[in-house]
Amino acid sequence: MTALFVALLFIFASGSGKVARASGAKGSRFVCTAVPAGTDLNCPVDTNNRVQSTSPLEEELRNTIIQLRETILQQKETIVSQQGTIKELNSKLTRCEADAKSRSNARRKDYSKNTMGDLPRDPAETVEQLGKTMQSLKDRLGNLEQLRTNASGGPFPNELKDLLKHRLSDLEGQLLTRVAELEEEKSQLYNETATHRQRTENTLKSLLERITELEKSNSAFKSPEDFKVSLPLRTNYLYGRIKKNLPEMYAFTVCMWLKSSSSPGIGTPFSYGVPGQANEIVLIEWGNNPIELLVNDKVAQLPLSVSDGRWHHICITWTTRDGSWEAYQDGERLGTGENLAPWHPIKPGGVIILGQEQDIVGGRFDATQAFVGELSHFNMWDRVLRPIDISAMANCSTYMPGNVVPWVDANVEVFGGATKEALEICEDRLFDS
Structure with a gap:
């Protein structure tokens, strides 16, 4: 439509466009024809100086070409937008992996400091948090694919889809491995804590018995030999x-x-x-x-x-x-x-x-x-x-x-x-x- 309006305006503004007179009419009238932008505006005439008419098929083909051109421009804009979103998602996935690795290293350090009264956070909390992050990534990927389908009328390109599936599969594998490690660390931590608690209870029991014995002795006698x-x-x-x-x-x-x-x-x-x-x-x-x-x-x-x-x-x-x-x-x-x-x-x-x-x-x-x-x-x-x-x-x-x-x-x-x-x-x- 934009090309059509440009052509019409150009014709009326210049006043040099070729016009055809309708034959068989009492007077003269102008017949305007839509032409694409950039087309030679000199109207084709025959040997008798009459304007050649355009067939309906040619008109339909022109309209189709104009629509395809507009569709291609919209697709380019959509693809650029989707590429920016994909880059953002890859960046967030990379940061998530780095953050998970740093938390893993920090937690291992914290476990090495296992003392009475300074215990690390329950590994189950980390497992639950990683699960939530994984589900969030899956949801965002699904939303992105749905958005792409709605915008372009088709799914992601196969290469991009395979890449995302591969990255998601790798992340799932890493998550499962980390879950297994955390479960093992949780079991070891529980055993070490139980053993430490038992040793502490035994020590406290011995001290309590000794204190009771001394208190009993001191309460009965002025000195141990009296x-x-x-x-x-x-x-x-x-x-x-x-x-x-x-x-x-x-x-x-x-x-x-x-x-x-x-x-x-x-x-x-x-x-x-x-x-x-x-x-x-x-x-x-x-x-x-x-x-x-x-x-x-x-x-x-x-x-x-x-x-x-x-x-x-x-x-x-x-x-x-x-x-x-x-x-x-x-x-x-x-x-x-x-x-x-x-x-x-x-x-x-x-x-x-x-x-x-x-x-x-x-x-x-x-x-x-x-x-x-x-x-x-x-x-x-x-x-x-x-x-x-x-x-x-x-x-x-x-x-x-x-x-x-x-x-x-x-x-x-x-x-x-x-x-x-x-x-x-x-x-x-x-x-x-």
Whole structure:
């Protein structure tokens, strides 16, 4: 149409166009013919100077050519627009891939910093986000293809469509691979977190038990050694147990505070049994017999008397050399002797029981041999102490914990109704005297 109007305007403006007179009419009239732009405007005439007429077929062909030219121009504009959109989509796809790769590297770094209280984000969130991005790209691709179809009346060129499908397939493959990696990392993270949590819970449990034990000890006694074990009945089930294990020894000193008024005999203040020898070391007063010291089931009678219901400090020393022994009461040496299991080392790996005599290691007690009373400050050394040290402990002028068995709350367990009670031994002894 544009070409037609240009031609008409040109003809009327110039006034030099060729016109044909209609024959057979009373007068003259002008006949205008549409010609394309750029066409020679000199009207074709025949030899008689008459304008040649145009056939309908030629007119239709001209109109078709004009429409095709306009359609081609519109298609060019549409293709340029679509190429710009495709470039934008490729750019966004490239940025998406780069962003996904950077987030993957950053997340791996974050996982390497897995500490308590600084855990990485749940990988499921990343999987969900990548899925949303993938779906968004699919939707945009579908919209772009629909827009192209509506604008041009046909689909994308096959080459472009294949390229986009190939890129989409690659992106789907990368997404599936990343999903699998994230699932594996999630599983590893869960296992590591569970193991770390279990170790933490075990550590906290141990600390809590230790704190509870210390709080209980501190709430009951002013200091770990200021307590006594009370065994009020003559039974075969009240007793205390020392948790410490003895090494092999070639000499020893055992000291303790005792208070008993039981008769006949105070029973067994302590016994040490080892596999194969239940009477490795025993201190016992049974029936009307005097107090006896047994080493490897060999017996020495001690000139001690502690059944008056008052606190007494007792110390016994022994050495494998010639089987020499000494007995102290309240800081004074009352007896010595030799040939008590000479050259016999004290065996390790046994059990020390307070208040009972062992017939097998750690058990089979006899009620008639049980200690009735109270005892405290049971200490053992792997050497023979000097008389001056023993006297200082008996006079409450010094306190020496045993280097093999020290008397502390954590080392003593009680069973069967035996109790541990607070006691400041020297103050209580002064009150009794």
